[in-house]
Amino acid sequence: MSLSNEEIERYGRQMILPNIGRPGQLAIKQASVLVVGTGGLGAPVAMYLACAGIGTLGLVDHDTVAVSNIHRQVIHTEDSVGIAKTTSARQALERANSHVRYVEHNLLLDASNALDTLRPYDIIVDCTDNVPTRYLLNDACVMLGKPLVSGSALRFDGQLTVYHYHGGPCYRCLFPTPPPPETVTNCDDGGVLGPVTGMLGSLQALEVLKMVALGESAFAGRMLLADGLAGAFRTVKLRGRQKTCAVCGDEPTIKELVDYVQFCGARPDDKTKPVKMIPANERITVRELHARLNAVPTATAAAASATPAENSTTATASNSTAPTNGTSTTPNGAASSSTAAPTADRTPSPVVLLDVRAPVQFGIAHLPNSINVPWRDLPSRLDEVRALARDGTDLVVLCRRGNDSQRAVANLRKEGIECVDVIGGLEAWSADVDPEFPRY
Numbered sequence: 001m002s003l004s005n006e007e008i009e010r011y012g013r014q015m016i017l018p019n020i021g022r023p024g025q026l027a028i029k030q031a032s033v034l035v036v037g038t039g040g041l042g043a044p045v046a047m048y049l050a051c052a053g054i055g056t057l058g059l060v061d062h063d064t065v066a067v068s069n070i071h072r073q074v075i076h077t078e079d080s081v082g083i084a085k086t087t088s089a090r091q092a093l094e095r096a097n098s099h100v101r102y103v104e105h106n107l108l109l110d111a112s113n114a115l116d117t118l119r120p121y122d123i124i125v126d127c128t129d130n131v132p133t134r135y136l137l138n139d140a141c142v143m144l145g146k147p148l149v150s151g152s153a154l155r156f157d158g159q160l161t162v163y164h165y166h167g168g169p170c171y172r173c174l175f176p177t178p179p180p181p182e183t184v185t186n187c188d189d190g191g192v193l194g195p196v197t198g199m200l201g202s203l204q205a206l207e208v209l210k211m212v213a214l215g216e217s218a219f220a221g222r223m224l225l226a227d228g229l230a231g232a233f234r235t236v237k238l239r240g241r242q243k244t245c246a247v248c249g250d251e252p253t254i255k256e257l258v259d260y261v262q263f264c265g266a267r268p269d270d271k272t273k274p275v276k277m278i279p280a281n282e283r284i285t286v287r288e289l290h291a292r293l294n295a296v297p298t299a300t301a302a303a304a305s306a307t308p309a310e311n312s313t314t315a316t317a318s319n320s321t322a323p324t325n326g327t328s329t330t331p332n333g334a335a336s337s338s339t340a341a342p343t344a345d346r347t348p349s350p351v352v353l354l355d356v357r358a359p360v361q362f363g364i365a366h367l368p369n370s371i372n373v374p375w376r377d378l379p380s381r382l383d384e385v386r387a388l389a390r391d392g393t394d395l396v397v398l399c400r401r402g403n404d405s406q407r408a409v410a411n412l413r414k415e416g417i418e419c420v421d422v423i424g425g426l427e428a429w430s431a432d433v434d435p436e437f438p439r440y
C-alpha cells in the first residue's frame, strides 16, 4: 500500500507529527473501524476518522434523523430529517473525504447480527446510548478479540475508556450486573449539550487514531470523567481485568451472545418506558381533560390558595386551553368514581391542574393556570397540595408523558389526597388536543 501525492498533501499536517509520519498514515489507511451509533458521539467520531483517512469506516444505526437530533448530532442536517442516519452520515462523510470506503449497516445491532457485523473491523467504537447495547458490544468484542472504545455523554458530563485492550478490563469486569433500568437517565429526560457529546466523541476518535497509528491508548484500564460544567477533567485508574469475569475471565461462563434485552430488563434504545401503575379506568384522557376545562373554569392558583406558579393569564406556550378539535365540551366522566375524577352524575367541579414536571420543563411550556410541584418534591409539599385538593375541586395531575403523574397520584392517594392523572401527559395533549403546544 502506498500514499499518493494528493494523499500526502491532504494528510500532511498530521503526517508531520513525529509519531505519525508515513508509517502512521499508512496504518490509518489500512485500518477498518466500526462506529456503532451515528448520533451525538458517533457524529464527531465518524467525521474525524473519515477526515484522518481511515481506510474503511463502518456506520451502524437503525434510526432515522429527527429534528431534535440536530443540535448535537452535527453530521446530520435539516435536509436529512426523516432519512436513515447511516445514509445521512455517509453522505456528509463522502463530502468531507471521498477516499474512504464507507459501509452502511442500517440495522439494530443485536445478538443475532453483532458478531457478523463486527468481525471485519479492527476497532469498535461504542457511540450508543443504552445499556443492552453496551453489554452486547462488550461481549462481542471480547469474543472476537477486538478493543472497544467506549464513550458516553449526559447533561454536561461525559466518560471515556477503552475496554478489552492491552490486557485491560472489559465492561463486565467493572459492571458484572446491569443497573436497574429505572436508575438509568437518558438524554431525552436528562438533556445533553452538543459540545459535551462533541468533546467526548472527539476524544474517542483521538484514541482510535493513536491505537491505529501508535498501537497504544491512554485509556486502557483508565477512565476519563469529564465535568463540562465545572470544566473539571479527571482520569481514574480502573480495577484490572477480573479473573472471575463471566466473559473475559479465566473460565468464562458466557461463550456466546445472550439476550441482552432480557439480561438488562431494558430495550436497546434510550426511550422512556411507559409506566403502568394506575389502571387506565382510574385515569383520564387529554380529550376528557379538555372537555372538563371547557365545561368548568379552571380553579386558579390563587383560588386554590396554593403558591401560584403563574398569573392566570400567562401561559408560556399557549394562552387557550386549546381548540375544540371536535371534542365534546361536556364532561364525560370516564374515570372511576373511586377517584376524584369527574363523574357524570354530579355537576363538575373546577379542575385544579397540578403539573409535576421539573421546573425547567414547566418553564418551557405549560397549560394555563397549572401549578408546578415536581413529583419528587411532593412529600415535602403535601400541605400545599392538600390545600389544592380541597372540597369542590378536582385535582388533575399531569406531566410530560403520563409516567411521573402516575407516580405522583400513587403517592398522593397514599396520603389520602384524591386525584387523577392524565394519560400520555402533555405529549398527548399536543398530539390530540392542541398541536400548538410544543413538544421538546
Ligand SMILES: Nc1ncnc2c1ncn2[C@@H]1O[C@H](COP(=O)(O)OP(=O)(O)OP(=O)(O)O)[C@@H](O)[C@H]1O
Pocket (backbone or CB within 6 Å): 036, 037, 038, 039, 040, 041, 060, 061, 062, 063, 066, 068, 069, 073, 085, 107, 108, 109, 110, 127, 128, 129, 130, 133, 187, 188, 268, 269, 270
Ligand atoms: N443496538 C443499536 N443498534 C443500532 N443503533 C443503535 C443501537 N443502540 C443505539 N443506537 C443508535 O445510537 C445512537 C445514539 O445516539 P444519541 O444518543 O445521540 O441519539 P438518539 O437516540 O437519536 O437521541 P434521542 O434520545 O435524543 O432521540 C442513536 O442514533 C441510536 O439509534
Ligand SMILES: [Zn+2]
Pocket (backbone or CB within 6 Å): 169, 170, 171, 172, 173, 174, 241, 242, 245, 246, 247, 248, 249
Ligand atoms: Zn471482563
